[in-house]
Amino acid sequence: xxxxxxxxxxxxxxxxxxxxxxxxxxxxxxxxxxxxxxxxxxxxxxxxxxxxxxxxxxxxxxxxxxxxxxxxxxxxxxxxxxxxxxxxxxxxxxxxxxxxxxxxxxxxxxxxxxxxxxxxxxxxxxxxxxxxxxxxxxxxxxxxxxxxxxxxxxxxxxxxxxxxxxxxxxxxxxxxxxxxxxxxxxxxxxxxxxxxxxxxxxxxxxxxxxxxxxxxxxxxxxxxxxxxxxxxxxxxxxxxxxxxxxxxxxxxxxxxxxxxxxxxxxxxxxxxxxxxxxxxxxxxxxxxxxxxxxxxxxxxxxxxxxxxxxxxxxxxxxxxxxxxxxxxxxxxxxxxxxxxxxxxxxxxxx
Numbered sequence: 001x002x003x004x005x006x007x008x009x010x011x012x013x014x015x016x017x018x019x020x021x022x023x024x025x026x027x028x029x030x031x032x033x034x035x036x037x038x039x040x041x042x043x044x045x046x047x048x049x050x051x052x053x054x055x056x057x058x059x060x061x062x063x064x065x066x067x068x069x070x071x072x073x074x075x076x077x078x079x080x081x082x083x084x085x086x087x088x089x090x091x092x093x094x095x096x097x098x099x100x101x102x103x104x105x106x107x108x109x110x111x112x113x114x115x116x117x118x119x120x121x122x123x124x125x126x127x128x129x130x131x132x133x134x135x136x137x138x139x140x141x142x143x144x145x146x147x148x149x150x151x152x153x154x155x156x157x158x159x160x161x162x163x164x165x166x167x168x169x170x171x172x173x174x175x176x177x178x179x180x181x182x183x184x185x186x187x188x189x190x191x192x193x194x195x196x197x198x199x200x201x202x203x204x205x206x207x208x209x210x211x212x213x214x215x216x217x218x219x220x221x222x223x224x225x226x227x228x229x230x231x232x233x234x235x236x237x238x239x240x241x242x243x244x245x246x247x248x249x250x251x252x253x254x255x256x257x258x259x260x261x262x263x264x265x266x267x268x269x270x271x272x273x274x275x276x277x278x279x280x281x282x283x284x285x286x287x288x289x290x291x292x293x294x295x296x297x298x299x300x301x302x303x304x305x306x307x308x309x310x311x312x313x314x315x316x317x318x319x320x321x322x323x324x325x326x327x328x329x330x331x332x333x334x335x336x337x338x339x340x341x342x343x344x345x346x347x348x349x350x
Contacts, residue, residue, distance in 0.1 A: 052170035052333060057149075061141035068133055068150060072157040075129045080276040083158040084222030085125035090155035091218070091331070092120060093148065095205065096183045100176035100336025101147035103184070104130060104346040111349070117184035127347070130154065134346050147346035148173035152332045159324075162221060164278030167325040170332060174340030177349045191228045191293040195303040198295060205334055211327035213299055213309040217320055219270045220282040224292055226258035226266045231294045233258070246297075247289030254292075268292070283314035 057064040075082045093103040096114060103120070104127065105113040114120055130150055137145045149171045160166045189201050202212040233255050258266055269275040270292050271282050282296075287310065291297030299306045313320035341350055 052172040052335065054168050054170055056171045057141075057145060061137065061144045063140055064137060064145050064149075065153060067136050067140065068153040069157045069160075071129060071133045071136065072154050073161050075126075076158060076161045080162075081223060082126055082129065083162045083276070083278070084218070084270075086129060086151075086154045086158040087218055087221065089124060089126050089130070090151045091215070092124065092184070092188060093151055094331050094334045095189075096187050097176065097180055098334045098336035099148050099152060099173055099332055100340060101151060101173075101343070101346060102176040102179040102336070104147055104151075105176075105179045105349070106347045108348060111179060112181050113179045114181055114184035117181045119188045120184060126154075130346055134343075138344060143342050143344060145171075146173050146342045147175045148336070150346070156328070158221075159278050162276060162278040165321040165325055167329060170329065173335060175343040175346070175349075176336050177339050177341060189295065191224070191295050192231050193295040193298070195298050195306055198298075205331075207327065207330060209305060210309060210323055211330060213306050213313070214320065214323040214327040215331065216296065216299060217280070217282050217313065217324055219293070219296055220274070220278055220280070221276065222270050223267045223275075224270055226254075226268070229254065229293050230258075232292070232297065250288075250290045270296075280313050280317040280320045283310050283320065286310050287314050 072083075072086065075086075089103060090099070092114075093099055093101060096102060103114050103124070105111065105115075107113045107116070115124065130147065133150050133154065134145075134147060137150070149169075152169050152171070152173065156167060156169050187201075189198055193201070198212055198216075199209050202208070202215075207215070233251060254268070257268060260266070271285060272290075273285065274281045282291075285291055286297060286300040289297070289300075291300065300310045301307070313323075344350055
């Protein structure tokens with residue numbers, strides 16, 4: 001297994017692209033669907049009261065969904081890792097002051113963006129894909145589709161093209177005219193989070209324990225740096241007894257991988273079994289003691305409630321898919337504040 005990990009997953013990179021919703025950072029903390037006929041105002045309404053709608057672009061920009069899907073399909077076909085990166089962008093956006101595309105803003109005079117916050121620095125990817133989608137949409141229906149809605153649709157389509165479920169995305173989000181590096185630094189879950197901390201972080205945003213465990217399943221895609229899971233290796237490094245549920249062969253393989261090169265640039269798959277497929281293998285891995293991040297493995301060993309959910313998802317992928325869809329719609333309903341607009345360029349305010 002040691003050779004398998006090293007041969008398959010030793011990758012040198014200076015840039016990292018999901019919870020932590022994908023490819024984790026060590027400091028803190030991813031077929032075209034029609035708009036559908038959902039009822040107006042059916043959003044969960046978490047946040048600041050902006051009402052979302054399933055069919056908002058049906059008349060104003062009927063090509064919106066197909067344009068987003070086409071760009072995502074192309075991007076993921078060229079780089080399968082991009083699916084996790086786009087999913088993670090949406091997560092990191094929604095967890096900081098709501099789903100308002102603040103994560104996309106570049107630093108400009110008078111505005112410090114979120115890209116340089118520790119959970120995002122040299123970590124987030126996919127900005128160029130969002131730029132391409134926005135440019136295409138602006139040529140077809142100018143100043144109509146928000147960047148925040150693009151992130152939500154792109155996240156859904158990233159899951160779909162990776163073999164996961166589809167769902168109707170509520171739209172009508174607006175793009176923030178501000179960003180918060182501080183909120184991005186403190187508001188995103190850490191890869192070393194305990195289960196009580198994770199539950200608390202999600203509950204503050206109106207997301208339940210089940211939502212949290214389901215959204216963690218986004219780690220069935222993506223990669224993480226060795227520095228993100230150093231805590232998993234402590235039993236081997238200190239000689240202390242392994243934690244309950246640890247798979248020592250797996251940990252030894254990780255330790256050999258991370259000791260071969262600089263830990264800050266070596267990355268490996270979050271799910272080494274089906275790394276580019278959106279499925280329930282992540283939960284099977286947790287039950288085998290092969291969760292990569294400490295916050296992942298904690299779901300199976302620290303709390304009977306989360307353990308029961310993990311077991312359910314590992315046994316029945318369809319239950320995971322249904323709960324994941326529900327949780328994504330709820331998370332996408334965390335809307336931003338009133339100081340907003342529809343940006344012409346996702347990287348800067350109008």
